[in-house]
Amino acid sequence: MKTTKLSAIVLAIALASGCTATQSNSDSAAPRNTASTSSNFPTATVTQEKNVALVTSANSGEQASLTLEQIMADPDWLGRQPERVAFAPGSNAIVYRQKQEGSILRDVFVTQADAASGEGNGTKVPLSQLHEMTYSQYIDDIDYDFVAWIYEGDVFAKKRGQQNSIQLTRDSAQARNLSYYKNDGVSFQVGNSFYSISANGDNYQQIMEWDFSEAPQAVKPAADYLAQEQLKLIEYVNVDRKNRQDREALAHAIKRENDAVMSAQFYFDKEHTNVTASLSPNGKYAIVVTRENRATRDDSDIMPDYIEESGRIVAKPVRQRVADAKPISHDIYLLDIEANTQRKISYVNLPGYNEDVLEAEKRENAEARGEKYVANRLPRDIGLLFGGYATEAPIAWHEDGQVAALMLEAWDNKDRWIVTLDAANDTSFETQHRMHDDAWVNYRFNQFGWIEDSKALYLLSEESGYSHLYVKPIDGKLKQITSGNYVVDTVKVSKDGTHAYYKANKKHPGIFEVYQTELATGDTQALTDLNGMTDFVLSPDESLLVLTHSKLTMPPELYVKSVDSDTEAARLTNTISDAFLSIDWKAPSIVAVPSSHTEQPIYSRVYLPENLNAQKRRAVVFNHGAGYLQNAHLGWSAYFREFMFHNLLISQGYVVLDMDFRASAGYGRDWRTAIYRQMGTPEVQDLKDGVNWLVDNANVDRNRIGTYGGSYGGFLTFMALFNEPDLFQAGAALRPVSDWAHYNLPYTSNILNTPDVDPLAYERSSPIYFAEGLNKPLLMNAPMVDDNVFFVDVVRLVQRLIELEKEDFETAIYPVEPHGFVQPSSWLDEYRRIHKLFETHL
Structure with missing residues (x-):
C-alpha cells in the first residue's frame, strides 16, 4: 500500500493544552474527516481550542530539565491522582482515594459537585466515618425505600432522604453477596449460609445453609451379610434403629411446621466445592454452583524468593501453567427453600452444547502428527462466566424472585450464553442469547442485567464486530440499540429502565466520551465533549456524572457535569504537581x-x-x-x-x-x-x-x-x-x-x-x-x-x-x-x- 505523507494522515495532534473535536449526536452518523485514511472507524479532526489553562498554567515560567533519574523516581513527584471514584451511599457526595505521599496507603476524600473549581480537592474523611463513605458492595433499587452496603464485612442501611445510617450487623463474620430481601430487608451470605435482616435492624434470621457432605441419615441399609444377620437376630439393634428414626421424623416435622426453626439445609457432593451462590429476592429459591474440588496447581508451581527478611530462600506458591490445566465444569443447582428440595439444572438445551467447535484445529494437529482425526460430539465443559465491567456476579434474579438470568461460558472459550431459569418450572436453561466466536469470546464485554419493571435483559455483544448494546425480552427478539464501527463499554441502565449510559469511542478510536441512549427509540446524545479518555460514575439520583478524564500530557483528574444540562464539565480536583507542570512535555x-x-x-x-x-x-x-x-x-x-x-x-x-x-x-x-x-x-x-x-x-x-x-x-x-x-x-x-x-x-x-x-x-x-x-x-x-x-x-x-x-x-x-x-x-x-x-x- 502506498504510504501517505505525515501532513496528510495525522488525525490528531493533541497538545498538552487540550483539544476539542466535532461530534455527532446520531448513533450511527460520524463527522467526515479531512484526512484521507483507510479506516472503518469514524474519525475526527482534532484541533487546539480550549482548556488551555488547565495544564499549561505552570508552563509560563522557566522550564525544568528532564532526566532519566527524574523520570524513574517515585511517581509521587507527578502528583497523586484520584483513584476509585464513587458516590457515598445514598448521597451525591463524591468520594475518591488518594495515595499518601511516600506510602502505599490511601486516604479517602469527599467533595461536592458545587465545589467544582479545580482549586480544592475535598476533605479527608476521618477513619471514624469511613463506613458512611465507602463500601465493598452497594445496592440501590428504585423499588425500595432504603439503600444498603457492606463495609469491612458488616452490613449498613440508610433510608432515602435521611442522613444517618443504621448498622445492621457488627461481628467478625464477613458478609458478602448483598441483595434486597422481600420488601423491607436485605440478605447476605456468610460462609455456606444466607441470612436476612430488616432495614430497621430487627428480625435477623438464617434462611438456609449447605454443606459438602453426605446428608445425615438416622438409619442406613445393612452394608453387608454380617449387618443383615445382626438385624435379623438382635432385637436391641432394631429398637435403637426405630428410636433414631422417630427422633429424626420429629425433628423434620418441627422444622416443617414451626416457622421459628430454620429448616432449609442442603447437601452436595463431598468431592465438590463452592463456585458461587445467589438467593432470590423473595427468599423462596437459591442457586448454588459447585465444581469438583481438585488442585489447580502442582507442588512444582513455585517461585524461589532469594531476598527475604530471614536471610533464607523461600519457595512461594504460584499459579498453574496453561499446559497443566484440565477442563472444569460447574454444576448448577436450583434450591427450593420452602420445600427443602434441590435439582441439578441441565445444559443439554444450550445451542452448541455438544458441537465439536475445535474440529478444524484438532484435525490440523492430527494431520501434522500423521494421524486421522475423527470428529466427536461429546458434551462440552461449561460453567458460569465471571467477567465484564460492573457485572458483580454471573447470576441476576428478576425482581419478582421467580426468574434468574445467568451468564455461561464454554471451557473452550468459543461460546457465551445468557440464559434464564424459571425457578418454579424449569429443569434446564432457556437460551436468551448465544455469542459464538470461532476464535474466542471477548472476556471484557460481558455486561448484562435486568431492565427495571420489565421481563427484558440488556447485554453487550461483539456479534456485529464491535461491542454494542442490545435488549432482549425473555419472550421476544433481540434488539440492537447501538451500532457502528466503535466500541461501547461500561454500561449503566437508569433505575426506571428507560435510558442507558455508557462510554464509547464514536468520534475517534482514541477518544472515549460518555453517551446517553433511550432504549425504546435508540435516540442518543453525547454527554461529554472532552476529547481524551473519559470514564464516568452516575450519581445515585442520576442527576450527576463524575468523570475521570485525562489527556495525552495530563494525568487523570475529576470533573463533574449535570446529566440534564448542556453545560460543560467542570474540573473538580487539582492534584498534578507543579514539578510535573514545569516540564515542557511534547505530546x-x-x-x-x-x-x-x-x-x-x-x-x-x-x-x-x-x-x-x-x-x-x-x-x-x-x-x-x-x-x-x-x-x-x-x-x-x-x-x-x-x-x-x-x-x-x-x-x-x-x-x-x-x-x-x-x-x-x-x-x-x-x-x-x-x-x-x-x-x-x-x-x-x-x-x-x-x-x-x-x-x-x-x-x-x-x-x-x-x-x-x-x-x-x-x-x-x-x-x-x-x-x-x-x-x-x-x-x-x-x-x-x-x-x-x-x-x-x-x-x-x-x-x-x-x-x-x-x-x-x-x-x-x-x-x-x-x-x-x-x-x-x-x-x-x-x-x-x-x-x-x-x-x-x-x-x-x-x-x-x-x-x-x-x-x-x-x-x-x-x-x-x-x-x-x-x-x-x-x-x-x-x-x-x-x-x-x-x-x-x-
Missing part, C-alpha cells in the same frame, strides 16, 4: 499508519523531535504490553514512565513510534482476533508497516531503528528480532514471555487453545522456537519474583541461546521485583540499560 501525534494487511490503519503515537528534516534520524519502536490493550489514544497512558522516556528520547533526536498493533483493544473483534493461533505474526507485520512509515514519512534511517517493550511487548521484541532479523538493529525485552505453554490459563487458552489440543498454535507463537534467528543485540530484563510471567521464561531462553552459540545478548536480573517494578532504583537501572543499548547500537 505525540496520533497517526493512522497504513496497513499492508488490513483495510484498517494501525493507529499509533508518534513522537517527533524538533527540526525533523535536519538530518536522518534514529528511531525507537515501543511495543505495549497486555496484548489486548489500547495505548494510541488521546488520554494519559498507563505507560507514563515510557511517555516521559520517549520525551527524553526525542530531546536527543530520536523519533519514537508506539503502535496499537493487531490484538490491541478499541478497534473491534477482527482486530482483536487476528492473532488467533498465531501470536506474534500479525503484530510483527504491523511493526514492519510502522518501520516503513517511519522511513518514508519521518526522515528515519532504516538501519538505525531499535525496539523495546515489556510483558507482551517483550514477547513481541523477541518475535521481531527472531523472525525479522533485519527489521531492528537492537531490542530490549522486559519481563518477556518466551514460551506461552508456561503462561496462565485464562489469557492464553483464549488465543491458543490448550497445548494438549493445539500444540501447533503454541509452537508457532512462542519465541523460544525461533531463537536461532537472533543476529542483533538483545537485552533481556527479568524480575525474579514475577508471579505473572515467570523468571523461568528468560532462564530457558538464555539456555537455548547458549546452546545455539549466540553471542550478542545479555540478561539483567532484578531479585526483588515482581512483574510491575516497584523500586525506583530498579526502574532506573532497567531504563539506563535500555538507553545504553540504543545509544550504543543506533
Whole structure:
C-alpha cells in the first residue's frame, strides 16, 4: 500500500493544552474527516481550542530539565491522582482515594459537585466515618425505600432522604453477596449460609445453609451379610434403629411446621466445592454452583524468593501453567427453600452444547502428527462466566424472585450464553442469547442485567464486530440499540429502565466520551465533549456524572457535569504537581499508519523531535504490553514512565513510534482476533508497516531503528528480532514471555487453545522456537519474583541461546521485583540499560 505523507494522515495532534473535536449526536452518523485514511472507524479532526489553562498554567515560567533519574523516581513527584471514584451511599457526595505521599496507603476524600473549581480537592474523611463513605458492595433499587452496603464485612442501611445510617450487623463474620430481601430487608451470605435482616435492624434470621457432605441419615441399609444377620437376630439393634428414626421424623416435622426453626439445609457432593451462590429476592429459591474440588496447581508451581527478611530462600506458591490445566465444569443447582428440595439444572438445551467447535484445529494437529482425526460430539465443559465491567456476579434474579438470568461460558472459550431459569418450572436453561466466536469470546464485554419493571435483559455483544448494546425480552427478539464501527463499554441502565449510559469511542478510536441512549427509540446524545479518555460514575439520583478524564500530557483528574444540562464539565480536583507542570512535555501525534494487511490503519503515537528534516534520524519502536490493550489514544497512558522516556528520547533526536498493533483493544473483534493461533505474526507485520512509515514519512534511517517493550511487548521484541532479523538493529525485552505453554490459563487458552489440543498454535507463537534467528543485540530484563510471567521464561531462553552459540545478548536480573517494578532504583537501572543499548547500537 502506498504510504501517505505525515501532513496528510495525522488525525490528531493533541497538545498538552487540550483539544476539542466535532461530534455527532446520531448513533450511527460520524463527522467526515479531512484526512484521507483507510479506516472503518469514524474519525475526527482534532484541533487546539480550549482548556488551555488547565495544564499549561505552570508552563509560563522557566522550564525544568528532564532526566532519566527524574523520570524513574517515585511517581509521587507527578502528583497523586484520584483513584476509585464513587458516590457515598445514598448521597451525591463524591468520594475518591488518594495515595499518601511516600506510602502505599490511601486516604479517602469527599467533595461536592458545587465545589467544582479545580482549586480544592475535598476533605479527608476521618477513619471514624469511613463506613458512611465507602463500601465493598452497594445496592440501590428504585423499588425500595432504603439503600444498603457492606463495609469491612458488616452490613449498613440508610433510608432515602435521611442522613444517618443504621448498622445492621457488627461481628467478625464477613458478609458478602448483598441483595434486597422481600420488601423491607436485605440478605447476605456468610460462609455456606444466607441470612436476612430488616432495614430497621430487627428480625435477623438464617434462611438456609449447605454443606459438602453426605446428608445425615438416622438409619442406613445393612452394608453387608454380617449387618443383615445382626438385624435379623438382635432385637436391641432394631429398637435403637426405630428410636433414631422417630427422633429424626420429629425433628423434620418441627422444622416443617414451626416457622421459628430454620429448616432449609442442603447437601452436595463431598468431592465438590463452592463456585458461587445467589438467593432470590423473595427468599423462596437459591442457586448454588459447585465444581469438583481438585488442585489447580502442582507442588512444582513455585517461585524461589532469594531476598527475604530471614536471610533464607523461600519457595512461594504460584499459579498453574496453561499446559497443566484440565477442563472444569460447574454444576448448577436450583434450591427450593420452602420445600427443602434441590435439582441439578441441565445444559443439554444450550445451542452448541455438544458441537465439536475445535474440529478444524484438532484435525490440523492430527494431520501434522500423521494421524486421522475423527470428529466427536461429546458434551462440552461449561460453567458460569465471571467477567465484564460492573457485572458483580454471573447470576441476576428478576425482581419478582421467580426468574434468574445467568451468564455461561464454554471451557473452550468459543461460546457465551445468557440464559434464564424459571425457578418454579424449569429443569434446564432457556437460551436468551448465544455469542459464538470461532476464535474466542471477548472476556471484557460481558455486561448484562435486568431492565427495571420489565421481563427484558440488556447485554453487550461483539456479534456485529464491535461491542454494542442490545435488549432482549425473555419472550421476544433481540434488539440492537447501538451500532457502528466503535466500541461501547461500561454500561449503566437508569433505575426506571428507560435510558442507558455508557462510554464509547464514536468520534475517534482514541477518544472515549460518555453517551446517553433511550432504549425504546435508540435516540442518543453525547454527554461529554472532552476529547481524551473519559470514564464516568452516575450519581445515585442520576442527576450527576463524575468523570475521570485525562489527556495525552495530563494525568487523570475529576470533573463533574449535570446529566440534564448542556453545560460543560467542570474540573473538580487539582492534584498534578507543579514539578510535573514545569516540564515542557511534547505530546505525540496520533497517526493512522497504513496497513499492508488490513483495510484498517494501525493507529499509533508518534513522537517527533524538533527540526525533523535536519538530518536522518534514529528511531525507537515501543511495543505495549497486555496484548489486548489500547495505548494510541488521546488520554494519559498507563505507560507514563515510557511517555516521559520517549520525551527524553526525542530531546536527543530520536523519533519514537508506539503502535496499537493487531490484538490491541478499541478497534473491534477482527482486530482483536487476528492473532488467533498465531501470536506474534500479525503484530510483527504491523511493526514492519510502522518501520516503513517511519522511513518514508519521518526522515528515519532504516538501519538505525531499535525496539523495546515489556510483558507482551517483550514477547513481541523477541518475535521481531527472531523472525525479522533485519527489521531492528537492537531490542530490549522486559519481563518477556518466551514460551506461552508456561503462561496462565485464562489469557492464553483464549488465543491458543490448550497445548494438549493445539500444540501447533503454541509452537508457532512462542519465541523460544525461533531463537536461532537472533543476529542483533538483545537485552533481556527479568524480575525474579514475577508471579505473572515467570523468571523461568528468560532462564530457558538464555539456555537455548547458549546452546545455539549466540553471542550478542545479555540478561539483567532484578531479585526483588515482581512483574510491575516497584523500586525506583530498579526502574532506573532497567531504563539506563535500555538507553545504553540504543545509544550504543543506533
